[in-house]
Amino acid sequence: MRKFYLTQPALSGHKLCFGYGCFDSSDTQLGITLDDDELCYADFKKGTGVWDSKVPIAARSSWAYDYALICRGVCKRDIHRWKYDKSVTRSKDAPETVLYPRDEVITNEDNTLICFSNHFFPPKINIKWTKNNKLVETEDPFIKTIFNSDGTFHVFSYLNIVPKQGDIYSCTVEHEALEEPQTRFWEVETEEISSGPAVFCGLGLSFGLLGVAAGTFFCVKN
Incomplete structure (x- = not known):
């Protein structure tokens, strides 16, 4: 190289x-x-x-x-x-991959999943995406391996999504240093807002108003 x-x-x-x-x-x-x-x-x-x-x-x-x-x-x-320097050897390095959302996950709001693979060599790599076990194409074809200062490479792959509760996404990385493809999964999990605090707040407000009304009644009576 x-x-x-x-x-x-x-x-x-x-x-x-x-x-x-x-x-x-x-x-x-x-x-x-x-x-x-x-x-x-x-x-x-x-x-x-x-x-x-x-x-x-x-x-x-x-x-x-x-x-x-x-x-x-x-x-x-x-x-x-160019003369080949036999004293210089380069072993194959397997990628380290993480999968994460770009923004805070909110149901039915646009977001982007990022599949980041780092520290691999040689630079040739292949990344595939799935949604609920079905292959999907990335909307942006800009996928390019980039040099690291230590001679390895890294790459970002992006998938635009609209999160829905229960959906499962994955990115699968294929590289010659891997014995088998490396897959990372990400599941849409959003917390539903509980109505408990609102109910207790409403009950507290009702009892408070009743207390004020009762106090006013006894005050007028006296």
Whole structure:
């Protein structure tokens, strides 16, 4: 694996970074970040750049994928020239995965489930979602493995949901370092508001009013 970075200053002190990696066992990877937030990556199978949904459509330029093709050509042309260092070995690292909601869970209000896998190598990984044991597609296709400083990778996968009591969601991670797929489950559990306090409050208010009325009656009588 070889990694390269090209950084250029952007307006107002922001940092725009183009990073691409050449891998012996897989295809070239290219990503574009702004202040360490990834904006786009190249999908060579579909022949296009995949942009984060937060990036306005007007700002999504075709040159990003054209640049990726150039980097891919450099990788294929030069990777055989690099000497393999036998003293450097890299074991396969299995992902550590957690599944959690983005916001506080409120029944019938929009939310997003986040499946976060971290510290895995090599970078190729596959994530599948289910709802009540049925496969579902993610609304945002922006799923890209990102480099960690220790040489491993991490990835976020998102699923937009409308929580309903009893629904069960899962994300399943497939990676070559795992003996079997790794699955995390999340069930919609919301607490129903008890009517007890309101009832006791109402009874207390009623007895209080009766007490005031009785006191007023005896006062007038006297």
